[in-house]
Amino acid sequence: MRAMVVRRFGGPEVIEPADVPVPEPGPGQVRIRVAAAAVNPVDAATRSGILTEAGVIPPREVLGLGWDVAGVVEAGTGFRVGEAVIGLRDRIAAPLGAYAERIVLDASAVAPAPAGFSPAEAATLPLNALTAAQALDLAGTGRTLLVTGAAGAVGGYAVALAHTRKLRVVAVAGAADEAQVRTFGAGEFVPRGPDLADRVRALVPGGVDAVLDTALLGLDALDAVRGGGEFVAFAAGAAPLPLRGIRVRHVWIRADGARLADLTAAGVLRPRVADVLPLSAAAEAHERLAAGGLRGRLVLTP
Known part of the structure; x- marks a missing residue:
């Protein structure tokens, strides 16, 4: 073959x-x-x-x-x-x-x-849905979530799944993607660019509880997280230092057919x-x- x-x-x-x-x-x-x-x-x-x-x-x-x-x-x-x-x-x-x-x-x-x-x-x-779901599992129990790269495959699924968990989602993507990202379930939107943390903190004073950094922004995304919050990295070598007591974790994807069946049956992933x-x-x-x-x-x- x-x-x-x-x-x-x-x-x-x-x-x-x-x-x-x-x-x-x-x-x-x-x-x-x-x-x-x-x-x-x-x-x-x-x-x-x-x-x-x-x-x-x-x-x-x-x-x-x-x-x-x-x-x-x-x-x-x-x-x-x-x-x-x-x-x-x-x-x-x-x-x-x-x-x-x-x-x-x-x-x-x-x-x-x-x-x-x-x-x-x-x-x-499979890969994108399971990565998004397993990353959300690592994001802790906070109520505010920042998702970078929210127009991408993993980021878009992360927004959709976070919305079903009734989280307050702040999405980061290109300005032209705002309308689509909001259809995924993002309640608030910040265009990518300089001073990201300041713009996120203008919406969420004190910083978000957690970030899923699918765009690999590193320190720029970390600065938007409150002290003691959660940071989930998506690539080897892409994790920033765990400043201000923030717990930095990697999502290392694993195959899980039962979880995949549940995710696809829920009907929220496009x-x-x-x-x-x-x-x-x-x-x-x-x-x-x-x-x-x-x-x-x-x-x-x-």
Whole structure:
């Protein structure tokens, strides 16, 4: 079968096709015929070698790409053959990822595909939805929450999920994204730019209880948090010092099919697909991801 892999680090041009054996599921696993795989920033960080340099991925001769998958069960346990599912591959050092015609996942990492979504739409959900939900779990019990990068995939889901928890959400994004971000559930909006903390504190005197810093603003976002509050970082090396007694924590995503099923069944997450490309165009997708300006995820289809 065909898969897209990297054998050396670099730009999008290092992504190459490979003919690999069809993987066989072991106990407690399922094999999925891939219908769609989302392209995420973590894929670019894997391809470029950033995650290996940071000690997140050990050196490997071959690395697979792709975390998110939507497809149909072909074999294994826990799901019916032919059942439409979504799932998350969180073992990023594996030689085979979701950029492939088939993938084997632990059954615990898989959930039924949400009704009413195309495979491309469904494929954008697992990584971003679980990251947002698990980050909110780390944000403590305060009532005011700042979300940076609120127009992005993770940030938008974080706003929507925080709104369902009845939190007061202050969202940060580009000025042109305000209307859309408010539809996610943000009660207040601050355009990105200089003096962020001062502008947030003008809305929330004393500072917010917690921040989900999906835009990796670091100290600028930390300064908007009250003393003793919570700061959730989203990338290795992106966490600021824990000044003023603020607890700084990383969200390290883990696959959780049961949680994913609950999140998609709730009906509050709106998938956003920027474009759909063939699997062979993975390098082009990474080029477009690096260029920025996307609203939603690029999706690859075998």
